[in-house]
Amino acid sequence: MADLTTTCAGITSPNPFWLASAPPTNSGLQVQRGFEAGWGGAVWKTLGTPIQNVSSRFGGHSIRGVKGAGFSNIELITDRSLEVNLREIRETKRLFPKHPIIVSLMVETEAEWRDIIKQSIDAGADGLELNFGCPHGMCERGMGSAVGQEPKINERITGWAVSNSTVPVLVKLTPNVSNIVPHGVAAKRGGAHGVSLINTIQSIIGVDIDRFVPEPRVGGAGTNGGYCGSAVKPIALHMVAQLARTTEFGLPISGIGGISNWRDAVEFILLGSSSVQVCTEVMLRGYPVVEDMIHGLSHYMDDHGFATVAEMVGKAVPNFREWGELDLNYETVAKIDASKCIGCQLCVAACHDGAHQCIHPVADTRVPRVDEAECVGCNLCQIVCPVPDCITMEPVENGFARASWNDFSERGTAIRPKKGVHG
């Protein structure tokens, strides 16, 4: 059986699944229930000067009937006193000594950072996470993403934290930047032991179209919130991968953003995360979601011959290439397995209106036909087909050697004639 123990930025946990800093880690009893359910570690709800929250504060984006597939919040850091939080951290650590508690922090001045770091470590923190990511409320006060968006300030505050800490320091990055790399590199320059990403994405989740107010609605007004949940996973994966393949970065990564099952977690690990954090899925379905994540990861590792999580970390990173390095001569066409086709014609509509007009209805059968000479292998039909493995994309042997755009433009390497270009 695979060993799920993982070490991320020097913090070891029995499995890579950590509760992210958010409502599920708001109190000692919650974190304890989380550990009992199987979570490997927990990042405590961000501590700082307690604030006052608004109501309402959450918004959900239903995507084709899945409620909360996208999620938004305008909640701030903890609204409980520092004293109570520290007492509960100490108690939780006493009850679960093998489960790391990473304490998330957000304060302003160097003296405040020094004090809160000391208090957190004294309470038993196994690591610290600097919240440079919150995109609402706190940034207007010069904290959160206001720090994460300024590499020099990020570096300076990380430096303060690291110099005052005896435990590993993770910097939690904001995705509200055009390029994550300078921000990860700034955390490294400041001496961070690792980074966590992503925090939430600045967004407006929707509008109350009868009251004319952006959501979530606080009385008669709304404001921008932070977007998270399944819908943000592709953005988070992109940012994790960008850092993981930056040679000058090279720090451990705790991946966050839209993880709702073991497959999502595997994807984050393969792109360079040595732990993964989850918030929205737990908010929507409760702590037990981790059971399936643990079983799924364990079976995946056994099936693929991974004895440890460390062996998996970053396995897909070398296969990430710039567009200009992709093989222009690699060719696929869509094939329909007639024995599986239910004749819904979704592929016909998609290919005709959204692709290259090469799947055609056939008289006397509901199974459409692919005109392979015109198919550009774009994948759209496979994406819309409701039957697993009914449409597959099959490689075509076209006689052309590998040639990327860079090869073509720099050395004139031959590329195959274009398909699917009409008129």
Ligand SMILES: Cc1cc2nc3c(=O)[nH]c(=O)nc-3n(C[C@H](O)[C@H](O)[C@H](O)COP(=O)(O)O)c2cc1C
């Ligand atoms: C209601 C809510 C409150 C959050 N509070 C915090 C917080 O206090 N500190 C923090 O670093 N991140 C906070 N986050 C961000 C999460 O930790 C996480 O980075 C983000 O939700 C993406 O993960 P997910 O898609 O699994 O939710 C919060 C998220 C939500 C939804």
Ligand code: SF4
């Ligand atoms: S792969 Fe694209 S072009 Fe080919 S049949 Fe499917 S939708 Fe049409």
Ligand code: SF4
């Ligand atoms: S979408 Fe799939 S099931 Fe529907 S007609 Fe096309 S091949 Fe058949």
